[in-house]
Amino acid sequence: MTGGPPEPRNVWVDGRLVPASGPHLSVTDRGFQLGDGIFETLRARGGHATELPEHLLRLRHSADGLDIDLPPGLEERIAAGIRDLLEAEGLAGPDGDASIRITVSRGAIPGRGLLPTVAGIPPTVVIQAWPVTPPPPSHLTEGLHVAASTIRRDPENPLVALKTTSRADYVHARLEARRVGADDAVFLTIDGYLSEATTANVFLVRGDELATPALACAILPGTTRSLVLAWAGRAGLRATEGWLTTRDLAEADEAFLCSSVAGILPITSFDGRPVGTGRPGPVTLRAREAREAFIRDSGDA
Numbered sequence: 001m002t003g004g005p006p007e008p009r010n011v012w013v014d015g016r017l018v019p020a021s022g023p024h025l026s027v028t029d030r031g032f033q034l035g036d037g038i039f040e041t042l043r044a045r046g047g048h049a050t051e052l053p054e055h056l057l058r059l060r061h062s063a064d065g066l067d068i069d070l071p072p073g074l075e076e077r078i079a080a081g082i083r084d085l086l087e088a089e090g091l092a093g094p095d096g097d098a099s100i101r102i103t104v105s106r107g108a109i110p111g112r113g114l115l116p117t118v119a120g121i122p123p124t125v126v127i128q129a130w131p132v133t134p135p136p137p138s139h140l141t142e143g144l145h146v147a148a149s150t151i152r153r154d155p156e157n158p159l160v161a162l163k164t165t166s167r168a169d170y171v172h173a174r175l176e177a178r179r180v181g182a183d184d185a186v187f188l189t190i191d192g193y194l195s196e197a198t199t200a201n202v203f204l205v206r207g208d209e210l211a212t213p214a215l216a217c218a219i220l221p222g223t224t225r226s227l228v229l230a231w232a233g234r235a236g237l238r239a240t241e242g243w244l245t246t247r248d249l250a251e252a253d254e255a256f257l258c259s260s261v262a263g264i265l266p267i268t269s270f271d272g273r274p275v276g277t278g279r280p281g282p283v284t285l286r287a288r289e290a291r292e293a294f295i296r297d298s299g300d301a
Ligand SMILES: Cc1ncc(COP(=O)(O)O)c(C=O)c1O
Pocket: 041, 196, 197, 198, 199, 200, 201, 219, 220, 221, 222, 223, 224, 225, 258, 259, 260, 261
């Protein structure tokens, strides 16, 4: 146990709030055995789950991609489960600021092997919530150091754009980054183009252009990425999606990562060399503020 934020007291498992200490799941659960599952992470302000429809749509898309049958009405049950869990955790009030994880596995299917042995077993659905911990101040004042992972992404891999619980590649990349003193890793495609970071999409600022790897570059179609692309026009920037190189990153005026829970965080060095001035840039900080305001406003609405 560390001195971090309080541990959750409850979790939501298959429709019920239960003590977080467990036990909850069968050892036969395919999520545990094979990483055969999907998940979403999102933020909730003032008890309001930000962009919940977008996250639930992506959850269903990931389920379809793995042929996991989600029962009809699951979205409504998850929405109600989030409300109950935030309430139980004391995170539903006007000041509540939570990160939420929805995890769905193919279910507790007995037997061995990759193919499910029994049909008709329902997926396991879990919701967890934590108070949001603000990023370490240095992440905003100094920015993040990122390093290219040795793991390459294949844009033709049908699973690459799904949010599956098979996260060993991502864990490995994060450990690699830590070994070289970086805060995060950036994946490149097999042809050496920029893809994404381990839990975030990547943006570059070049003059009045806000550039990000295209959906074809083996990325998760991030909800925050969509928000930033829509925001660019309002901020007087030209949004572009394309094939970007490590040189583009190294030579950008600014770069940043974006994701639902952490929001927008500056990248100030790549593979040990400064990006731009080596300090968080003005466009990045404006984008961060716009994203935080969006979350605050959707919580107040
Ligand atoms: C690999 C990866 N890319 C991108 C993102 C950003 O997606 P979103 O903005 O929907 O949180 C995430 C979020 O967890 C992620 O895991």
